[in-house]
Amino acid sequence: MKEFFQPRGVAVVGASREPGKLGHEILRNIIDAGFEGGIYPINPKADEVLGLKCYPSVTQIPGEVDLAIIVVPAKFVNRVIEECGQKGIKAAVIISGGFREVGPDGEKLEQELVKTAKKSNVRVIGPNCQGINSMPARLCASWPLVKLSGPISVVSQSGTVFAALGCWAEDEGIGTSKQVALGNKCDVDETELLEYFADDDQTKVVALYIEGVRDGRRFLEAAGKVAQNKPVVVLKGGRTEKGAEAAQSHTRTLAGLDQVFDTAFKQAGLIRAYSVEELYDYCKALAMLPLPRGPRTVIITSSGGCGILATDTCEESGLEVVDLSSATVDRLKEKLPPQCIFKNPLDLTGSATTQMYDDALEILLGEEGVDSVLAIVGDPMPGIAEVVEKHLKKGKPVIAVMLGGGRAEEEEKRKLAEKRIPVFSDPVRGAKALAAMYRYAKRKNLNQQ
Amino acid sequence: MKEFFQPRGVAVVGASREPGKLGHEILRNIIDAGFEGGIYPINPKADEVLGLKCYPSVTQIPGEVDLAIIVVPAKFVNRVIEECGQKGIKAAVIISGGFREVGPDGEKLEQELVKTAKKSNVRVIGPNCQGINSMPARLCASWPLVKLSGPISVVSQSGTVFAALGCWAEDEGIGTSKQVALGNKCDVDETELLEYFADDDQTKVVALYIEGVRDGRRFLEAAGKVAQNKPVVVLKGGRTEKGAEAAQSHTRTLAGLDQVFDTAFKQAGLIRAYSVEELYDYCKALAMLPLPRGPRTVIITSSGGCGILATDTCEESGLEVVDLSSATVDRLKEKLPPQCIFKNPLDLTGSATTQMYDDALEILLGEEGVDSVLAIVGDPMPGIAEVVEKHLKKGKPVIAVMLGGGRAEEEEKRKLAEKRIPVFSDPVRGAKALAAMYRYAKRKNLNQQ
Numbered sequence: 017m018k019e020f021f022q023p024r025g026v027a028v029v030g031a032s033r034e035p036g037k038l039g040h041e042i043l044r045n046i047i048d049a050g051f052e053g054g055i056y057p058i059n060p061k062a063d064e065v066l067g068l069k070c071y072p073s074v075t076q077i078p079g080e081v082d083l084a085i086i087v088v089p090a091k092f093v094n095r096v097i098e099e100c101g102q103k104g105i106k107a108a109v110i111i112s113g114g115f116r117e118v119g120p121d122g123e124k125l126e127q128e129l130v131k132t133a134k135k136s137n138v139r140v141i142g143p144n145c146q147g148i149n150s151m152p153a154r155l156c157a158s159w160p161l162v163k164l165s166g167p168i169s170v171v172s173q174s175g176t177v178f179a180a181l182g183c184w185a186e187d188e189g190i191g192t193s194k195q196v197a198l199g200n201k202c203d204v205d206e207t208e209l210l211e212y213f214a215d216d217d218q219t220k221v222v223a224l225y226i227e228g229v230r231d232g233r234r235f236l237e238a239a240g241k242v243a244q245n246k247p248v249v250v251l252k253g254g255r256t257e258k259g260a261e262a263a264q265s266h267t268r269t270l271a272g273l274d275q276v277f278d279t280a281f282k283q284a285g286l287i288r289a290y291s292v293e294e295l296y297d298y299c300k301a302l303a304m305l306p307l308p309r310g311p312r313t314v315i316i317t318s319s320g321g322c323g324i325l326a327t328d329t330c331e332e333s334g335l336e337v338v339d340l341s342s343a344t345v346d347r348l349k350e351k352l353p354p355q356c357i358f359k360n361p362l363d364l365t366g367s368a369t370t371q372m373y374d375d376a377l378e379i380l381l382g383e384e385g386v387d388s389v390l391a392i393v394g395d396p397m398p399g400i401a402e403v404v405e406k407h408l409k410k411g412k413p414v415i416a417v418m419l420g421g422g423r424a425e426e427e428e429k430r431k432l433a434e435k436r437i438p439v440f441s442d443p444v445r446g447a448k449a450l451a452a453m454y455r456y457a458k459r460k461n462l463n464q465q
Numbered sequence: 466m467k468e469f470f471q472p473r474g475v476a477v478v479g480a481s482r483e484p485g486k487l488g489h490e491i492l493r494n495i496i497d498a499g500f501e502g503g504i505y506p507i508n509p510k511a512d513e514v515l516g517l518k519c520y521p522s523v524t525q526i527p528g529e530v531d532l533a534i535i536v537v538p539a540k541f542v543n544r545v546i547e548e549c550g551q552k553g554i555k556a557a558v559i560i561s562g563g564f565r566e567v568g569p570d571g572e573k574l575e576q577e578l579v580k581t582a583k584k585s586n587v588r589v590i591g592p593n594c595q596g597i598n599s600m601p602a603r604l605c606a607s608w609p610l611v612k613l614s615g616p617i618s619v620v621s622q623s624g625t626v627f628a629a630l631g632c633w634a635e636d637e638g639i640g641t642s643k644q645v646a647l648g649n650k651c652d653v654d655e656t657e658l659l660e661y662f663a664d665d666d667q668t669k670v671v672a673l674y675i676e677g678v679r680d681g682r683r684f685l686e687a688a689g690k691v692a693q694n695k696p697v698v699v700l701k702g703g704r705t706e707k708g709a710e711a712a713q714s715h716t717r718t719l720a721g722l723d724q725v726f727d728t729a730f731k732q733a734g735l736i737r738a739y740s741v742e743e744l745y746d747y748c749k750a751l752a753m754l755p756l757p758r759g760p761r762t763v764i765i766t767s768s769g770g771c772g773i774l775a776t777d778t779c780e781e782s783g784l785e786v787v788d789l790s791s792a793t794v795d796r797l798k799e800k801l802p803p804q805c806i807f808k809n810p811l812d813l814t815g816s817a818t819t820q821m822y823d824d825a826l827e828i829l830l831g832e833e834g835v836d837s838v839l840a841i842v843g844d845p846m847p848g849i850a851e852v853v854e855k856h857l858k859k860g861k862p863v864i865a866v867m868l869g870g871g872r873a874e875e876e877e878k879r880k881l882a883e884k885r886i887p888v889f890s891d892p893v894r895g896a897k898a899l900a901a902m903y904r905y906a907k908r909k910n911l912n913q914q
Contacts, residue, residue, distance in 0.1 A: 160872065175815060178869070265808055320623060324711045332704075359714055423610075
């Protein structure tokens with residue numbers, strides 16, 4: 017696997033001079049993301065692409081090269097793999113479609129491809145996939161361009177889910193580590209990647225989009241092993257009968273009964289998400305925030321309404337919106353003005369200030385009976401980013417939720433992105449993410465007992 | 466109500482020269498949103514605020530003024546209302562807190578206020594509220610600043626929900642019509658506003674955030690009446706016991722049993738949302754897109770995975786991901802390349818082009834058996850905004866979903882915002898919004914039979 021994620025050099029087979037073509041865009045993304053090893057465009061009809069010397073075949077590359085990104089039409093792929101073997105390239109990502117997904121002829125091509133790859137000692141991701149990223153190696157061999165290195169690794173049967181996670185994580189200053197779009201998974205599959213990510217120190221959380229798995233037992237064993245040390249969040253397509261049918265058309269995988277998957281996911285300790293945004297939200301929270309030690313949460317809010325909505329979601333998701341002790345209330349009353357509602361949610365009301373959040377966080381995070389705080393900011397609150405940052409250092413999770421704050425909110429969110437601190441735009445989403453963190457923490461504690 | 470939403474002049478009582486103070490920010494927002502009637506800051510200690518001549522009291526205002534925005538401390542509000550009566554001001558929005566929400570003393574103040582208002586012939590929104598907006602009158606008497614006029618009117622027991630809806634609708638080119646933050650609703654309440662919005666041509670959809678209602682029967686009657694002509698989307702805080710307790714603290718309303726509300730909402734024909742984002746999503750779809758005539762939907766996608774996720778959500782939400790007729794498939798096959806998967810979802814695969822979306826939409830929207838199309842764009846797709854715009858003109862809903870497209874996607878979303886066409890960032894959110902549209906359409910059809 018190392019050759020995929022830390023290659024010494026990368027060949028782009030099918031590099032094109034024409035903007036808009038995949039063989040152009042992927043090469044450009046590899047260059048623009050700042051990959052520091054050798055980059056070798058392969059195109060027998062060009063001398064140069066994007067300022068780089070072009071070679072007619074991978075066998076002609078003078079330097080060390082471990083990874084080939086292949087974009088040529090399906091019928092040429094087999095020969096390219098043979099040549100990779102000759103050059104000693106051990107890893108190939110086949111972007112090209114036209115294999116198993118198009119019917120019997122493609123299936124035959126894919127079978128040949130598998131044989132050739134084995135014979136040539138080349139491991140294959142794809143075919144028919146959107147590529148891979150390895151941000152620690154500054155490698156973006158996919159589209160669109162992403163550059164930000166972070167803690168989330170992604171294994172996805174959908175190129176779009178893969179791409180959306182990369183883009184969102186970059187926009188919010190979270191970043192990704194390794195991302196793999198599986199495609200037809202003729203060789204490398206989700207199980208093997210999970211096994212690799214289990215021991216990869218740069219991966220703190222694994223996001224998984226799957227429709228079905230080939231060897232359920234092996235997959236669950238691998239996933240369960242990862243989940244003992246780091247969270248695995250799974251989104252599964254094909255829950256309904258029609259959805260399962262569509263999955264069958266998409267990647268020829270049998271989606272199977274959802275109830276069976278659900279039970280298996282729970283047994284393996286995976287955290288389940290039900291939309292792409294949920295998958296992202298849960299990964300972001302689990303990757304960037306300390307885990308809660310228990311279910312007891314306090315909601316601090318400038319918005320009564322959002323505090324109530326968060327309370328509903330917490331209570332429905334296994335968290336406890338605990339009553340504040342009278343000692344805690346006394347401490348809060350010493351610092352906060354009397355118009356606050358000294359309950360849980362702690363409502364700082366519309367006259368909330370950044371200082372009041374600071375004081376409230378100071379007191380509540382110091383309480384033995386508080387495992388986490390949901391800090392809902394429903395008004396412009398300049399400086400709140402620094403306050404959240406300061407209190408996160410204490411080791412308990414502070415889930416920041418910001419909405420309704422206009423331009424001032426944008427500025428605080430920008431600062432939080434710079435500080436790589438997650439923030440949510442809806443109290444329900446924030447509370448669900450916290451609940452996902454608690455589910456993982458509970459499971460982990462059970463395992464350790 | 467007209468005096469609230471189309472005032473000839475507005476007084477800001479408690480206007481302040483100090484940036485950051487509410488009496489400063491609200492006056493500035495009224496000026497910046499471009500209100501064209503007279504704007505009169507009231508402050509006995511200032512000659513001028515933000516370049517406008519200041520008056521010591523509303524009674525000193527020389528021009529016509531219908532609306533007073535009141536930001537002075539609670540104990541002065543009663544006198545201000547008396548003076549409003551003297552000046553002939555018929556509408557007051559009381560931003561100031563310190564009334565019923567703070568306990569017995571505040572409650573007494575509020576009772577006096579109600580009496581004075583009645584005697585003075587002044588209608589009151591608030592107290593303890595975030596203000597009102599009336600975008601057709603270019604009036605932003607709240608915070609943060611919003612300016613974009615659109616079809617969504619908002620009635621909210623939460624200032625933050627009110628503000629978030631205004632900000633999101635502005636950011637996405639949707640816009641709002643009238644927005645009211647109810648606060649303590651000592652006089653004007655959700656029921657009266659619903660009655661007003663029922664006959665307001667500028668309001669196409671009503672977004673409602675409530676925790677409880679005072680007179681359930683009257684509320685449901687009013688809401689049901691509105692829902693016969695325009696969609697009402699409702700988000701209710703206080704679903705759980707703890708949430709209901711928090712609602713009791715927030716606005717002293719009894720949240721009541723959720724099951725009772727749920728049944729009542731259904732009977733009245735309201736569309737229920739479960740998060741602030743859902744409330745916004747449903748309003749945006751219902752306000753900006755034609756209604757589907759039935760449940761039959763086709764999903765067009767460049768992303769197999771997102772097509773499957775959308776299928777699951779559609780099927781779980783009462784929509785029908787229908788099988789394509791062989792005649793339809795033939796028509797599609799004439800126009801689209803063979804690697805497409807000619808089923809529903811119609812998977813254009815990763816090699817999808819804008820032209821392919823154009824062709825597919827042309828054929829599918831022309832089919833008698835198709836009531837709506839979910840168009841999922843999971844790759845960079847330059848020009849897709851114009852294609853969606855073109856096909857929306859045919860009168861069937863096209864729900865655009867875009868994710869994973871990087872900078873190219875941002876550009877298309879920017880164009881869609883300019884064209885005021887809704888777009889969603891998650892296939893699950895898009896499918897849920899379509900399902901909400903269908904629920905409303907079904908109810909409306911039943912009513913008309």
